[in-house]
Amino acid sequence: MSTVSLGKGGAAAAAHGEVLVSARGLEVHFPVRSGGPLRRTTGVLRAVDGVDLDVYRGETLGLVGESGCGKSTLGNALLRLVPPTGGTVTFDGIDVTALGRKQLRELRRRAGMVFQDPFASLDPRRTVAQTVSEPLEVHGLHPGRQARAARVQELLQLVGLDPAVATRYPHEFSGGQRQRVGIARALAGEPDFLVCDEAIASLDVSIQAQVLNLLRRLQRQLGLTLLFISHDLSAVRHIADRIAVMYLGRVVEVGPAAAVAAGPQMPYTRALLSAVPVPHPELERSRQRIVLRGDVPSPSRVPSGCRFRTRCPDVFEPCPDVDPALQPVGSAPGHVAACHLHGVVGEPVRREQPDSPVDAGDPAARPVA
Amino acid sequence: MTATAAGEPLLEVEDLRVRLRTPRGPASVVNGLSYSVRRGETVAVVGESGSGKSVSVLALLGLLPARVATVTGAARLDGEDLLGMSPERLRQVRGPGVGMVFQDPMTSLNPVLTIGRQLVEGIRAHGEVSKAEARERAAGLLTEVGLPDPERALDRYPHELSGGMRQRVVIAIALSNSPSLLIADEATTALDVTVQAQILDLVEKLRTDHGTGVIWITHDLGVVAGIADRVLVMYGGRCVEDGTVDDVLERPAHPYTRGLLGALPDLATADEGELATIPGTPPAPTDLPTGCVFWPRCPVRGDARCETEQPPLQVVGAGVTKGLPHRAATWCGEGGAR
Numbered sequence: 001m002s003t004v005s006l007g008k009g010g011a012a013a014a015a016h017g018e019v020l021v022s023a024r025g026l027e028v029h030f031p032v033r034s035g036g037p038l039r040r041t042t043g044v045l046r047a048v049d050g051v052d053l054d055v056y057r058g059e060t061l062g063l064v065g066e067s068g069c070g071k072s073t074l075g076n077a078l079l080r081l082v083p084p085t086g087g088t089v090t091f092d093g094i095d096v097t098a099l100g101r102k103q104l105r106e107l108r109r110r111a112g113m114v115f116q117d118p119f120a121s122l123d124p125r126r127t128v129a130q131t132v133s134e135p136l137e138v139h140g141l142h143p144g145r146q147a148r149a150a151r152v153q154e155l156l157q158l159v160g161l162d163p164a165v166a167t168r169y170p171h172e173f174s175g176g177q178r179q180r181v182g183i184a185r186a187l188a189g190e191p192d193f194l195v196c197d198e199a200i201a202s203l204d205v206s207i208q209a210q211v212l213n214l215l216r217r218l219q220r221q222l223g224l225t226l227l228f229i230s231h232d233l234s235a236v237r238h239i240a241d242r243i244a245v246m247y248l249g250r251v252v253e254v255g256p257a258a259a260v261a262a263g264p265q266m267p268y269t270r271a272l273l274s275a276v277p278v279p280h281p282e283l284e285r286s287r288q289r290i291v292l293r294g295d296v297p298s299p300s301r302v303p304s305g306c307r308f309r310t311r312c313p314d315v316f317e318p319c320p321d322v323d324p325a326l327q328p329v330g331s332a333p334g335h336v337a338a339c340h341l342h343g344v345v346g347e348p349v350r351r352e353q354p355d356s357p358v359d360a361g362d363p364a365a366r367p368v369a
Numbered sequence: 370m371t372a373t374a375a376g377e378p379l380l381e382v383e384d385l386r387v388r389l390r391t392p393r394g395p396a397s398v399v400n401g402l403s404y405s406v407r408r409g410e411t412v413a414v415v416g417e418s419g420s421g422k423s424v425s426v427l428a429l430l431g432l433l434p435a436r437v438a439t440v441t442g443a444a445r446l447d448g449e450d451l452l453g454m455s456p457e458r459l460r461q462v463r464g465p466g467v468g469m470v471f472q473d474p475m476t477s478l479n480p481v482l483t484i485g486r487q488l489v490e491g492i493r494a495h496g497e498v499s500k501a502e503a504r505e506r507a508a509g510l511l512t513e514v515g516l517p518d519p520e521r522a523l524d525r526y527p528h529e530l531s532g533g534m535r536q537r538v539v540i541a542i543a544l545s546n547s548p549s550l551l552i553a554d555e556a557t558t559a560l561d562v563t564v565q566a567q568i569l570d571l572v573e574k575l576r577t578d579h580g581t582g583v584i585w586i587t588h589d590l591g592v593v594a595g596i597a598d599r600v601l602v603m604y605g606g607r608c609v610e611d612g613t614v615d616d617v618l619e620r621p622a623h624p625y626t627r628g629l630l631g632a633l634p635d636l637a638t639a640d641e642g643e644l645a646t647i648p649g650t651p652p653a654p655t656d657l658p659t660g661c662v663f664w665p666r667c668p669v670r671g672d673a674r675c676e677t678e679q680p681p682l683q684v685v686g687a688g689v690t691k692g693l694p695h696r697a698a699t700w701c702g703e704g705g706a707r
Binding site for chain 2: 066067174176177204205206207208209210212213216231232233234235237238239261271272273274275276277278279280281282283284285287289291292294295296
């Protein structure tokens with residue numbers, strides 16, 4: 001949870017401008033309860049476990065990681081859709097975790113969300129116009145029915161839909177069109193910040209491209225700040241200015257998209273990128289994939305020290321003993337990674353805690369001398 | 370990888386057509402599909418949702434309910450006609466002949482039975498094997514698919530395993546009777562890329578070790594590039610392009626294939642420009658356009674026949690590579706530049 005390295009983030013901040021959303025030591029822990037009538041708390045699931053992350057105004061930050069790494073929970077926590085159990089989140093300098101009801105409503109206007117499943121996130125009994133104008137009513141924007149209707153038309157046009165569809169219901173639309181409706185709704189409050197959580201995952205390839213292009217156009221046109229959460233590294237590489245990689249509740253590498261994609265500095269990022277298949281047969285056949293051993297550990301049993309050490313091909317002595325902090329790596333400014341290969345930086349693991357889950361029995365965990 | 374041209378045909382499909390009765394009227398889901406799979410060969414079937422790629426294999430195995438589906442055409446597995454087979458014979462053929470892996474391992478495994486029980490059931494259904502023997506073989510299969518601690522895994526329930534582990538179990542079940550043909554329908558789509566890489570390696574090993582023929586249904590052209598010998602691109606229930614993986618992905622001839630490849634953000638080339646898009650949406654099988662199935666979305670349509678006549682699959686480009694013709698169903702021919 002040390003934020004040592006981010007002191008150097010000053011250079012990056014200068015290059016990127018002003019920080020809009022910032023997390024420091026952010027934690028979202030869920031209690032794990034036993035079955036049975038007592039439902040005793042038997043453990044802690046560390047969905048987000050000490051995340052330091054800045055999102056700069058006007059950028060698209062891609063957040064990647066495997067299922068269960070906590071990327072969605074992190075997105076939710078930044079918007080206070082789940083309450084953080086530790087650390088801080090600031091939005092435009094305001095502490096999000098301490099907001100009262102009224103201020104929270106203002107945050108809801110300024111920070112929106114586009115969800116994964118356009119089939120589940122739209123109310124089947126509301127017309128497109130009702131869905132899109134709801135935020136306008138809630139926030140008292142464009143008062144008056146006519147003004148609201150005009151704004152809805154404008155929003156639909158903005159996302160590439162025919163304004164005539166306003167009276168139709170979600171079931172009349174294809175997946176791609178529904179996702180456009182979802183985006184129109186998210187844009188209704190004129191937000192500064194949009195979290196897109198797997199926004200293209202359930203769409204067909206040809207439709208994904210349409211939505212990716214739309215998001216990019218909107219981002220430039222409206223000066224939006226986007227957090228694009230996805231497991232699809234190719235899509236993230238395409239749309240994002242910077243990429244953040246998450247593993248087991250922690251951001252383990254952040255940097256300019258080109259630098260992270262072309263020169264990953266953390267073994268996990270390397271493995272992740274090497275596993276992404278590309279549509280070029282010759283290249284694909286000759287490529288050496290880094291196949292990781294085993295499965296991601298459970299977030300309720302996080303390995304001590306570096307949490308990737310149980311699967312890391314490059315594990316060595318300090319990995320179980322020092323929890324690595326993000327440190328500057330590579331040649332690109334603002335490229336940071338939490339890995340001891342770049343120098344042992346971080347907090348030593350406190351061993352006296354009997355409940356700290358050090359899985360000594362795991363053969364993969366043994367340091368390679 | 371492609372020492373397959375010599376392989377004998379394992380599965381031959383000719384003019385397969387599937388019509389389904391739906392609440393919205395009859396749907397022509399598969400409209401005249403012909404292809405073959407040889408031993409040790411991987412054929413990838415690519416297409417978007419609704420293109421008929423899954424239905425076409427379900428139809429082959431008699432897995433579509435007869436009340437709603439009309440299947441015509443011919444399909445031979447090892448020379449034996451599949452479509453005219455009695456349900457009993459089909460059951461016998463499916464286990465040792467064909468193994469299937471579906472997208473979601475949680476729905477293809479029974480949640481209330483242990484992994485071991487499900488594997489043993491499959492093994493014993495197709496051979497005179499004692500329980501103990503079957504269990505031993507089950508453990509062997511789990512080792513083969515790379516499940517750690519297979520003996521213990523046998524006594525576990527599906528919910529105790531991760532998604533990647535479950536999919537390995539499903540593959541183990543599909544392989545339990547050493548089928549000559551493995552059909553994988555979006556088998557890695559729900560998995561993370563790192564797990565996908567493990568599964569793809571596994572399938573590749575099976576193919577080289579056992580000469581299993583593989584039909585890999587997917588929408589992921591990256592996966593196709595890595596594992597396929599041959600590709601079949603489906604659109605609107607038809608094959609619109611087929612050929613070797615290099616021909617189809619590197620020298621696509623059909624405007625749809627070109628569109629799909631252009632729409633793909635590419636990690637290898639890292640082009641940051643706008644993605645090419647295919648306007649509109651795929652046609653509903655209840656309402657297919659007349660003429661070429663792709664013409665309403667086609668960027669290069671120009672031939673008078675586009676709107677009236679379905680183009681046949683014709684040899685294009687360099688023609689035949691490694692004994693396989695590169696064919697595309699388009700009127701636009703070579704003129705339809707990228």
